[in-house]
Amino acid sequence: MSGIVEVNGLTKLFGDLVAVDHVEFSIAQGEIFGLLGPNGAGKTTTISMISGLLEPTGGDVLVDGHSVRTEPRAVKRKLGVVPQEVALYPTLTARENLQFWGRMYGLRGKELSSAVDEALELAGLADRARERIEKYSGGMKRRINIAAGILHHPKVLLMDEPTVGIDPQSRNHILEQVKGLRGSGMTVLYTSHYMEEVEFLCDRVAIVDHGKVIAMGTLEELRKLVGDADIVRIGVDETLAEESLVAVRAVPGVIQAERADSVLEALAADGGGALAGIISALNAAGEKVHSAEVVEPNLESVFLHLTGKSLRD
Amino acid sequence: MKRLLHIALKDLMTWLRDPAALGVMLGMPVILILILGSAMGGLGGGEAGGGGIKVAIVDQDEPVADPARQELALGREITTMLVDNDELSSLFAIEISEDADEVRASVERGDLAAALIVPSGFSRSVNEGQPVELEVLRDPGADLSAGIWEGVVRSVAVELSRVSVIAQTAGRVAGEQGLPPEAVGAIVGKAVEQAAASEERAVRVEVRQAEREGEPFGPLDYYSLSMTAMFLLFGSMFGAFSLITERREQTMSRLLTTPTPRASFIGGKMLGIFLLGALQFGVLYAYTSGMMRVDWGGDPIATLSIGIAELAATAGLAVLIASIARTERGAGGLGPLVIQVMALLGGAFFPLTILPDWLQPVRYISVVGWALDGFQAVQTRGAGLVDVIPNIAALAGFAVVFFGIGVWRLKDAR
Numbered sequence: 001m002s003g004i005v006e007v008n009g010l011t012k013l014f015g016d017l018v019a020v021d022h023v024e025f026s027i028a029q030g031e032i033f034g035l036l037g038p039n040g041a042g043k044t045t046t047i048s049m050i051s052g053l054l055e056p057t058g059g060d061v062l063v064d065g066h067s068v069r070t071e072p073r074a075v076k077r078k079l080g081v082v083p084q085e086v087a088l089y090p091t092l093t094a095r096e097n098l099q100f101w102g103r104m105y106g107l108r109g110k111e112l113s114s115a116v117d118e119a120l121e122l123a124g125l126a127d128r129a130r131e132r133i134e135k136y137s138g139g140m141k142r143r144i145n146i147a148a149g150i151l152h153h154p155k156v157l158l159m160d161e162p163t164v165g166i167d168p169q170s171r172n173h174i175l176e177q178v179k180g181l182r183g184s185g186m187t188v189l190y191t192s193h194y195m196e197e198v199e200f201l202c203d204r205v206a207i208v209d210h211g212k213v214i215a216m217g218t219l220e221e222l223r224k225l226v227g228d229a230d231i232v233r234i235g236v237d238e239t240l241a242e243e244s245l246v247a248v249r250a251v252p253g254v255i256q257a258e259r260a261d262s263v264l265e266a267l268a269a270d271g272g273g274a275l276a277g278i279i280s281a282l283n284a285a286g287e288k289v290h291s292a293e294v295v296e297p298n299l300e301s302v303f304l305h306l307t308g309k310s311l312r313d
Numbered sequence: 314m315k316r317l318l319h320i321a322l323k324d325l326m327t328w329l330r331d332p333a334a335l336g337v338m339l340g341m342p343v344i345l346i347l348i349l350g351s352a353m354g355g356l357g358g359g360e361a362g363g364g365g366i367k368v369a370i371v372d373q374d375e376p377v378a379d380p381a382r383q384e385l386a387l388g389r390e391i392t393t394m395l396v397d398n399d400e401l402s403s404l405f406a407i408e409i410s411e412d413a414d415e416v417r418a419s420v421e422r423g424d425l426a427a428a429l430i431v432p433s434g435f436s437r438s439v440n441e442g443q444p445v446e447l448e449v450l451r452d453p454g455a456d457l458s459a460g461i462w463e464g465v466v467r468s469v470a471v472e473l474s475r476v477s478v479i480a481q482t483a484g485r486v487a488g489e490q491g492l493p494p495e496a497v498g499a500i501v502g503k504a505v506e507q508a509a510a511s512e513e514r515a516v517r518v519e520v521r522q523a524e525r526e527g528e529p530f531g532p533l534d535y536y537s538l539s540m541t542a543m544f545l546l547f548g549s550m551f552g553a554f555s556l557i558t559e560r561r562e563q564t565m566s567r568l569l570t571t572p573t574p575r576a577s578f579i580g581g582k583m584l585g586i587f588l589l590g591a592l593q594f595g596v597l598y599a600y601t602s603g604m605m606r607v608d609w610g611g612d613p614i615a616t617l618s619i620g621i622a623e624l625a626a627t628a629g630l631a632v633l634i635a636s637i638a639r640t641e642r643g644a645g646g647l648g649p650l651v652i653q654v655m656a657l658l659g660g661a662f663f664p665l666t667i668l669p670d671w672l673q674p675v676r677y678i679s680v681v682g683w684a685l686d687g688f689q690a691v692q693t694r695g696a697g698l699v700d701v702i703p704n705i706a707a708l709a710g711f712a713v714v715f716f717g718i719g720v721w722r723l724k725d726a727r
Contacts, residue, residue, distance in 0.1 A: 051570040076572045087567040089323065091330050103319045104571040148567075 002062075004029045004187050005050070005156055009059030012045050012211075019045045021211040022059065027156075027187055027204075032178070034202035035191040036299060038309075042211035043191040044084060047160045050189070051081050064155055077106070080154030084161045086141045087148075090134035094125055094144050097133055098151055105152035119151035122177060139170025146174060156187045163197065175200055195299040207303055214306050223297045226305040229255060230271025231298070232278055234264040235291035244285035251277040258309050262290075267304050271295070316573045320581025324555055325588050334551050338593045342544040343600060349536040349662075366458040367666060369408040369416045369428040370395065374435040385440050388431040391447075391469055395429075401465065417450060423694055426455035426666070427462035439473060453693050455666075457531075534608065535664065537601040538692060542684040543652065543661040544597070545590050545623050550648030552586035552631025556723075557641050579720060583628040590624040610691035615698040619687040622708035626680045629715030636722035655679040660686075683707045 003026035012020040020042045027033040035043045048054040050061045052072040060067055066074040088097045098116040107115055120126040123143040133141060146162055159178065163171045178201055181188055192198050198205055199219060206216040215222055232254075240259050248257045248266055253274040257266040264282075268274035271294035282289050295301070303309075328334045374388025396407055408425070410416050419425040430448040438445035449466050451459035559565035559582075568578055598616075601607040609616050634651065638644035656662060659681030665673050676682030687704030690696035 048566075053566055053570055073572050073574070076570060079570065081567065081570040083563055083567055083570075085563045087563040089327060089564065091327050092323070096326070100319065100323050101567075101571070104316060104568060104573050106572060108315075 003027045003031075004064050005033075005189065006062040007046075007050065007059070008061070010046065010049055010056055010061060011058035012042075012049060012054060013057045018211050020049070020056075023208070023211070023213050024059075025206050025213060025216060027189060029187055030182065030185050031203050032182060032188040032190060032201050034198035034205040035189065035208055036193070036195065036198045036205050036303070037191075037208035038193050041193075041208045043193075043208060044160055045211075046208075047081075047158050047189070047191060051079055051158055052076055078155045080105075080149040080152060080157045082146050082149035082157065082159040082162050084164060086138075086145045088133050088141065088145060091132055093130050093132050094120065094123075094136070095129040097144060098148055101148040102151050105154075107152055115151045115153075119147035122150075122180075123147040124173065137167075137170075139166045139173070142166050142170060142174060143177070146177060150181070150186070153184070154186065156189065157181065159188060159190045161192055162190075163192070163194070195303075199299055205299065207299070207306065209303075209307050215302065219299070222299060222302045226267065226297050226301050227269075229267050229269055229297060229301060229305065231295040231301045231304065232266040232268050232271045232275050233291075233293050233295055234266070234278060234282065234289055236262060236264045236282065237288055237290075238262050240264065240287055241285065244282060244287045247281040247285050248278050251281050254278065256304055256308055258304065260309075265300070265304060267301055314577075317577040317581040317584060320568075320573075320578060321584035321588055324582065324585030325592075327555070328551060328585075328589050334589075337547055338544065338551070338589065339596055342540045342597055346533070346536050346540045346601065346605070349532065349540070366405050366427075366455075366461065367408070367425050368405050368458075368462050369410050369419065369425050371410050371413045371416050371428065371430045373413065373433045374431045375433065375437070377437045377440055385436045387436040387439055387473065391429075391431055391473075394469065395465070405462065420450045420452050421694060423452050423455065423689070425450075425452065426458035427451050429462070429466050455664075533605060534692065535689075537597075537605065537607040538609070538688040539656075539659075539661040539681075539685050541594065541597045541601070541620075542623065542659065542681045542688060543656040545594060545620065545684070546627050546630065546652045546655060546680060547648075548586045548590040548593065548624070548627045549630035549634060550644065550652065551589065552582065552628060553634035553638060553644040553648055554641055555585070556582055556631065556635035557638065557644055561641070579632065579723075583632065583716070586628040586631050587624050590627055591621075594620045594624070608692065609688070610693070611695060612691050612697045615691045615696060615701050616688060618698060618705055619684055619691070619701055619708070622705040622712070623680060623684040625712035626708045626715065629712040629719065630680070632719030632723065633715040634719075636719040655681045658682060659684070677707070680708060680711050683711075 005027040007023055007025050010020055010023040011018070023042070023046055025033070035046065037043055045054065049056045050063070050068065052068050052075055056069065060069050061075070062068075063075045064078045066078070068075045089100070092100065095116060098119050099112060102112045102115055117126070120129050123140075123146065125140060125143060125147075128136075128140070133144065136144070142162060146159070149159070150157055162178075163174055166174075175197060178188060178190065188201075190198065190201055202219070204216070204218050205222060206213045207222070208214065215225060236259065238261055245257055245259060245264070248254060248264065251266075251268075251274055253268045253270055254277075255267040255269065257264065257278075259265075266274065266278055268278075275292060275294060279289055279292060328338075370392050372388040372392050374386065376384050376386035376389070378384060392409065395401055395405075396409070401407075413430055416425065416428045416430070420428050428450040430450065432446065432448060435445055435447075437443075447466055447470055449459075449463050451463065453459075556565075559568070565578065569575060598609065598620075602609055630651070634644050634648050638647045656679075658675045659665075659679035660676055661681050665676055665682075668675075676686060683704045687696075687701040690701055690704070
């Protein structure tokens with residue numbers, strides 16, 4: 001059975017740069033599907049093509065049976081989009097913003113009024129609906145940004161990194177808000193480079209890197225890709241030498257090791273067993289160790305296993 | 314179509330909450346009208362400065378034979394007196410014409426600030442001591458310049474009146490007494506004295522306003538029109554800001570992911586600019602005509618049509634500026650520059666008749682020039698809707714060109 005979203009051979013070139021390279025996936029009705037990948041992996045470009053904002057260089061997307069190439073307006077009627085940036089009008093109030101976006105989705109009269117009320121309740125900002133958006137905190141703006149994308153009850157909701165740059169409290173509120181959409185039967189395509197969010201929300205995940213889907217499946221299926229391997233996460237100086245990294249990779253049991261900022265992540269068959277060897281190797285190389293932990297297999301370890309680099313890169 | 318309207322109303326609401334936009338669109342023109350209207354009292358519409366106030370003389374007079382003075386050709390003498398006077402030639406650009414009808418038409422069109430018509434039989438009447446009139450035509454849109462010309466002609470008339478009285482007195486006394494020529498000098502002296510004391514004027518000046526009655530137009534009338542024509546164009550700057558901000562803050566991208574067509578988005582933005590300008594036009598029109606007693610002319614439909622056409626050009630210019638500038642900062646530099654140049658070329662700051670003839674057509678490369686020319690035609694020359702169709706068509710042409718280039722440049726914008 002075909003999904004409500006069918007992405008077939010989707011490709012986008014910007015000059016010589018291949019931003020999205022023959023991406024294929026299918027999303028079932030009511031599913032929360034994650035696109036996980038580092039910045040610049042092609043997630044936003046993929047969403048832009050699905051939403052009709054960018055014309056694909058190759059391939060096509062079907063949303064509820066309508067082609068984005070030949071029936072873009074029919075596709076747009078099925079979609080709600082929550083962009084990465086807060087795309088609202090700062091001098092309008094929250095209610096005025098939602099009314100405007102509702103009208104752009106074709107809502108009118110009482111239907112619009114009740115949809116706006118409902119969206120404000122969902123965002124937890126009904127009591128501040130008359131305030132201008134410019135007076136809101138970053139997290140509150142994000143919540144209205146999401147509310148503007150869902151108030152017309154779209155069949156498919158595209159969310160492009162909706163939690164970037166906000167405080168933990170607002171982030172939790174948003175994640176709960178998105179999880180709650182599952183009950184309404186809405187299908188969600190959620191992009192993020194935060195592994196924890198995707199693990200918390202998504203039924204299935206596609207991992208993307210350099211414009212390509214490098215792995216796809218349920219969380220369980222993806223974890224199996226790295227077997228029983230663990231991630232050993234070590235706090236180090238950002239000036240960690242390349243020779244020290246080579247020394248860590250040479251520790252018995254270590255499959256891969258990469259540093260991103262002040263965190264060294266090593267994929268090891270037995271994390272607990274490799275931990276002592278890794279710390280010894282770093283000490284021998286004259287590096288300082290600020291913290292150490294062993295993490296159970298997760299999407300981070302899958303990404304590290306598949307690409308040899310961290311999601312934070 | 315409804316989406317287009319909602320986009321326009323959203324923009325209008327945003328601007329009405331922006332004190333800076335309101336200040337520029339409404340506050341500044343009101344202040345400038347007051348300042349320029351007072352400070353530039355030396356200038357009025359349809360007038361000239363450096364190149365000379367444009368006036369004409371039509372001499373219809375015929376010389377008469379006079380035994381004492383051989384030939385009396387006062388029309389020719391007046392012309393020579395005015396044309397050869399160094400002080401006057403620095404102030405006036407005097408055209409000598411034989412076609413009184415054409416000169417009347419030129420004054421009515423505002424091409425000439427004023428004219429003098431010396432009527433047929435003028436010399437004969439003066440010589441016979443009969444009352445006679447010099448005709449001065451005035452462009453009501455060039456109040457000050459025409460007033461200066463009228464003053465000059467009046468002083469000429471005073472001199473001629475004296476000459477007339479002297480000639481009559483001297484001739485009469487000499488004829489009656491049969492005195493020798495040397496005695497005539499004494500008689501003339503007496504006659505001059507009498508003429509100087511005389512309250513009566515043998516030569517009178519009749520002044521006619523071209524195609525209009527009532528109060529003459531002053532600088533306040535001119536600057537009310539010119540500042541309105543200029544500040545309507547400022548809507549383009551705020552329109553460009555709005556378009557650029559929608560792109561930068563990605564509300565434009567978001568809009569384009571809704572079922573709203575790109576054409577509705579651009580159309581809505583243009584309609585917003587148009588509505589803002591219409592509101593501004595209404596306020597300025599009401600303020601200048603109600604509070605300042607400025608007469609916009611007798612055909613409000615023609616005035617309104619010119620305003621609408623200029624607003625269409627303004628909306629087109631907004632799209633063009635947004636397509637070139639790309640950033641708010643860029644639009645903030647480019648917009649006022651384009652508007653000020655157009656205002657300067659269009660005569661918003663001073664009447665273009667002060668420029669040499671060859672330079673005056675520069676107004677036709679300016680939106681402000683076409684709009685102001687149309688407003689003035691209605692105000693000072695009694696023009697109606699049909700008369701200003703060329704202005705409306707030119708402004709619509711600007712709108713199409715600006716919009717076409719702008720949309721072409723923005724076709725891939727998101």
